[in-house]
Amino acid sequence: MNLWLLLAINSITFGGLLFLLSAGFSLIFGLMRIPNLTHGSMFMLGAYVGASMVMTFHLPFWIGAAIAALAVAVFGGLIERFLLRRLAGAEQAQVLVTLGISLIVADFCLMVWTGDPISVATPPDLVGGVRFIGVFFPTYRIAIILIACVIGALLWALLDRTRLGAMIRAGVDDPQMARVVGIRVSRLFTIVFCLGAALAGFGGIMGAPILSVYPGLDNDMLPLALVVVILGGTGSLLGSLVGSFVIGFIYNYGQALFPELAYFVLFLPMVVVLVLRPQGLFGKQAP
């Protein structure tokens, strides 16, 4: 009984992390039609930068996390501004360049932070747990869940309630028409790419106390982001939210119940969704 509840908490926590990762991926993909295969690298880069800030420079965790998110956002902005912008519509070149960058980032991280896994200490005020109806809830995990919810709400407010959000939605729905109406879609691209990168980097450092930081984290996370986005539907915030939690649950329960076939179970819902609803649960009809 207790084990199941613990698994459920872990699932929701992991879902929250996946949401931070996949919301940006989904937005970038939905708006720019770019398969951003550096997204896993951004998660890892954020985790490493944050880990350095917290463990080496002894900065408070949240400041370290903010610096990590900022650093990854700048990195994403540079990639978008100087590389991806030149490749609009050239899908193969986008794949080549994003994979090339992820190779560079992986090697860079290996060079700077070596191959040893780095474990990041949980922020001191979130150590321990809360006892509630006889069950022990780890505080940090609850914090992640709350933060993911808050960020989800903020993103929703941004997209649904602000002028910028309206412009982004217009860009997702019909970039050409948005341009005609006078929206500078290229600037939206940079903003959204930076935002997605920052979310991924922030997710990386948030996940670091749980997942630790190690080489190969990028390739572990990228497919999960893809599955979430395929499941939820591209360009849909609600889709990535629901997809993240579904995958979070399947990932944790799958590993507990069928350790040998954990990945198989993980990718099964994706297959089912693809067969029944290729555009994803909350996606719009494919253009």
Place this chain on the structure above:
Amino acid sequence: MTATRIGLLVAAVVLLTVPLWVPGDYYVSVCSQILIYAIFALGVDVLIGYGGLVSLGHAGLFGIASYAVAYTLAAGVGHITAILSGLVLALIGTAIFAALSLRVTGIGFIMITLAIGELMWGLAYRWISVTNGDNGISVAHRPTPFGIALDPPSHFYYATLIVFALSVFATWVFIGSPLGASLKGTRDQPRRMNALGYHVWLIRFCACMFSGLLTAVAGVLFVYYTQFISPQTLTLTASAEPVLMVISGGSGTLLGPIVGAALVEIVKNIASAYITRWNMLLGAIFVAIVIFMPEGLVPGSMRLVRRLLKMRHKAPAPAVEPTSSGPTP
């Protein structure tokens, strides 16, 4: 097309004499590896270059063939049965792969194939009772066709070369066939092809199967080459490699994937002896290719050569020419 013939002849002579002029067994093995990956990349190019479908999951199909050979050999069957089972299982895998991923095209296809490739990796990594997990499976002996042992690197190289030549020829025939032509049609104008009465999905499916066959052939060769298979062969990076080879060499050409395979394998095996950060070098090369030759090395250098020739023909002509550079639409 005498230039093509001369080129082919030179290539044949160079490839046939590799064990004679290449310094040492290690480099002969590297050449075998280049050929194996060239077959793999050709298989991926059928989809990318001619079908417009970028697959990031082909290492999964490659892995099925490799694992099937290693597993059946470990179970004690002969080489012919093992090879056949590798090919057949990989083709069955390809059929499922195609049925799932061909529901979408474009970037959706990339993501689905990537996910399927990861799924195969997960199976190889976790399904320990069959795949032996991270420890992998070893293959004790290479086959001895017609009594010739393939254990010496040069023998294995020639066997690989024969399979490679057959694969290139088969791809050439496939591309030139009506099926290949209609595949190009589905890449450029899927709706029009559909309106003309072509079964777009079926054409793509056939292309996937052919691509899967080449991939399986490469997978079988690979497991005999390394005599070992582990989940490492099925990682995302392993799936990305042939795609990178194809796109960097020039997709939609026969020569491009081969050049790309040579480039990647040389950096991986030879430059890595001198540079520790060869992964970074490889990434930088890819980025540079995208910036300077977005259409790939082979078409890009052909364009350069043509431009040089043109400049020499009309020597004093101004160097200004219609800017065809920049991102191709």
